[in-house]
Amino acid sequence: MKLNKSILSMSVALLSSVGVMAQTGAASGTPFGSGADSVRCLQNISIFSSYAKAQNFDDAFEPWQLAYKECPGSSKNIYIHGANILKHKISKETNPAKRAALINDLLALYDNRIKFFGEDAKKGKDAITLDKVNDYLALTGDKADYGKVYDWTKHIVEEYKENSPANLLYWFLSSSREVARKDASKKEAYLNDYLAASDYLDTQLNALTDSTARANLEINIAQLDESFARSGLASCDLLKKIYTMDKIEERKTDKNFLASTIKIFQNSVDRDDEGNPVGECDSPVPDKAAEYLFRLEPSANAAKSLAGKYVREKNYNEAIKYIEEAIKLSSNNNDKVKAYELLWGIAGKTGNGALASRAQNAILAINPNNGRILIQQAVRIGNSANSIFPGDPVKARCVFFLVIQRLQAAAAKDPSVAAQANRLIGQYRARLPKAADIFMHPELGSGKA
Template identity: 25%
Template sequence: MKTRFTVLLLTLFMSVNLSFAQEDSQEECMTNLSLFDGYAKSKKYDDAYGPWKIVREKCPKFNRAIYAHGEKILTHKITNSTGAEQVAFINDLMLLHDQSREHFESKYDLADVLVDKANLAYKYKKELNKTDEQVYAMFDEAYTKDAKNFSDAKGLYSYFSLAVDLYDAEKLSAQQMFDKYDDVNEIIEGIIESNTVKLNKYAAKEEAGEQLSKKEAQRKASYESYINAFETKILPSMDQKLGKRATCEVLIPLYEKDFEENKNNGVWLQRAMNRMYAKGCKEDPLFLKLVQQKNTIEPSADTAYYLYVLTGEQKYIDQTISLSTDPLKKAKLYKGLAQELKAKGSYSKARQYYMEALKLNPSDGSPYLSIAAMYAKSANNCVIQTLISVPYFG
C-alpha cells in the first residue's frame, strides 16, 4: 500500500513539473516570438536570429511567423556570409522550407516548397556544388508532383532555361526540350487565363460606370501586374532562350520523323502544329498534314482556324467560331483571325473580329492598338493616293 502511494505521489509530482515546464516553455516562446517579430519587421535580422532560433527549436508549431520571418532572416544571413558558413545557412533555409509544410501544411502547397528549394539551389548552384541536372530534377519534382500549384514566375523560367541548357549539353533530346517548353507554356497560359477572368470582373464593373473600392483597385492592379509579368517578360524570355533551336529547319525534320509514331496522339499533334504556326512554318506541307490529321481524330476550334489560315475558306471561320466555347479562348481565336485578315489588308473584317475579341475579353487592350494601327495605315494610304491623283502644275 505504501509503495503504491509513493508511486502515485511520484507520478503526480512529475505531472505537475511537466505542466510547469510546458508553461515555462510556452512563455519563453511567446517572449522570444515578440522579440524576433519586432526585430524582423524593423529588418534587424541579425538581432532577430537568436530569439527566432529559440522559438523554432522549442515550439515549431507555435506560430507561422517562425517560417514567414525565418525565410527573411536566413536569406539575410546567406547574403552576408561566405564559404562553409554560407552553405550551412543555405542548407538550413532548405530545411526551413520543409518544416514550414510539415508544421503548417494547409498554408504551404507542395509545389511552393519544392520550387522555393529549387530556386535556392539554382541561385547557389556553385556554392552547393550542384549540377544543372540535379537542379532541373528539383524543379521537375515540383512539376511532376504538384503542377497545378507551380506558379512562381522565376521558377517556371528557370525550369525551362535549364531544359535548354541540358539540350545544349546533349542531355535532353530536342523533343524533350520542346515538350518542356509546352509544359511550362501551358502552365503560364492557365495562370494568365485565371487572372484575366478575375480582372474582367473589375473591368466590367468600371465599364458599367461603377467605381472600384480601394481594395478592388489594389486587386485589379495586382492581376494586371501578374499578367503583364508573364506576357511581357517570362514568355518573351522563353522564346529568346529557345532562339534558333526552334527554327523551321529544326522542327520540320523532327516532326516528320515522329509523325507516324504520334499521329493518333492529340496532344503531340496540337503542340506540333502550334509550334510550326508560331515559328512561321505554315507554308510547309507538313503543317497541313498535321492539321488535317488532328482535325480527323479531334476536330477543334484550333484545327478549324488553321484550316482557314491554309485555305482562306469562310466555312472554316464559321467552324472556328462555332467550335469555340470558352470566352477567353474564343477571344484569342478572334484576335488570331483579325490578325490574319489585317495581314491580308481586309481591315473592315479584321476590325469586326477585334471588336468581338474585346467583348469577350475587355481587359485586353491590344485590339484597340491594332485597330488604331489600321486606321493610321488607311489614313496614310489615303494621303498617298490623294497626292498621286493631284495633277502637278510646274
C-alpha cells in the first residue's frame, strides 16, 4: 500500500514538472517557449514554411496559425509567409464581412511583426509599414481609409525623417492630401507635411549617385509637386494667411523657413471661384523671402523666385541673369528643367528665337520625351514653312508632312500631350497640298524628301 502511494506521488510530481517545463512562447515571453511547446513551435514553423514555399497556402494555414498564436516571436517566417497565406485566403473569400476580418488580421500581422522584429537590420518597421500600406491599398481600393494610412506613415516619417523610404513618403503625402480634402481644418497640416516630405526627398536625391535611381526619384518628386499644385488645397488665400510679410521679417535669417516659403509658393497656383487655375499666387512674400535667402546662401530656388519677380516687372535682362544663376546652382534635373522653362518663357515674351532654341534643346537634352517642347518645335517648323520655300505655296505646304510626323512622335513619346498633338495634327492635315497640286510638281511625290 505504501509502495502504491509512493508511485502515485512520484507520478503526480512528474506530470507537474512536465507541465511547468512545457510552456508556449506567448505565455512565457520567450521566442520558442519551453519543453514540448517549444518542440511543437519548431515543428509547426518547419511544416508551414515547406508548404508556403511550395505555394500550398491552404495546407500551410493551420500550422502557421498555431505557430503565430503560440510562439509569435520565434521566427520572421511567421510574418513573411503569413502575409502570403492570409492574402491567399483573402483572394478566395467572397463574404464581405469575412474578407474585411481577414484584411484586419493581415494588418495586425504587420503590427506584430513590428512588435517582434521592428528593429531588424534587413527590414525594419519603416519597410514593414510600407508593405502594410501597399497591401491595404491594393486590397481595399477606392474604399481605403486614408486617415489610417496617414496615421501609419506619419509615425514612421516623424521618426525616420530623411531616412524614410521614398515610397512611404509618397503615401504619407498622398494620404495627408486626402485627409485635408475631407477636413478643411487639416489644410495647414498638409502644407507642413508637403514641405517636410519635399525636404526629405530632396536630401535623398542629393545623396544619390546612381543615374537611374536619381531619374526615378526625380519623377516621384515631380509627381508630388504636380499633385500639390493641382490639389486646390494650397490656395493663394490660405498661403497669404499663413505666410505674411511680418513673418518673413521675423525669420529673415532662417534659411530653412525662407527656402520652404519660396518652394510652397512656386508650386501653388491661384484659382477662380470654380477652382480653375488662373495663374501664380500674386504675393510679395516669396520675392522678399528669395531676396533674403539669396543674400544668406545663393540657391537655385531663390534665384528662380527672383527671376520670376523680374519677369513680372518686365525687367527681362535681370530675370535672365538670375535664371542663369539658377541653372548653375541646380543640383538635380528637375530644378534645371524648371529654370530652362523660365528661360523659354522669357524667349517667348521677347521674341528671342535663339534663346528659345537654346532653352528647348537644353530641356530635351535632359528629357528627350518632353512633349511640350517637341510640340513647340513642330509648330515652329510649321510657322516657318513660307520662309523655307518662299514663293512656292505648294512646297511650303509640304512642310506640314514633317510637322505632322514630329507631332505624332511627340504624342508617342509623351502621352500627356497626346490630345493637344492630335488636335494640331488634324489642323495641319487640312492644310496639306492636294494630290492635283503635287501632280503639277514632278519633283514631289510619294516617298520623296
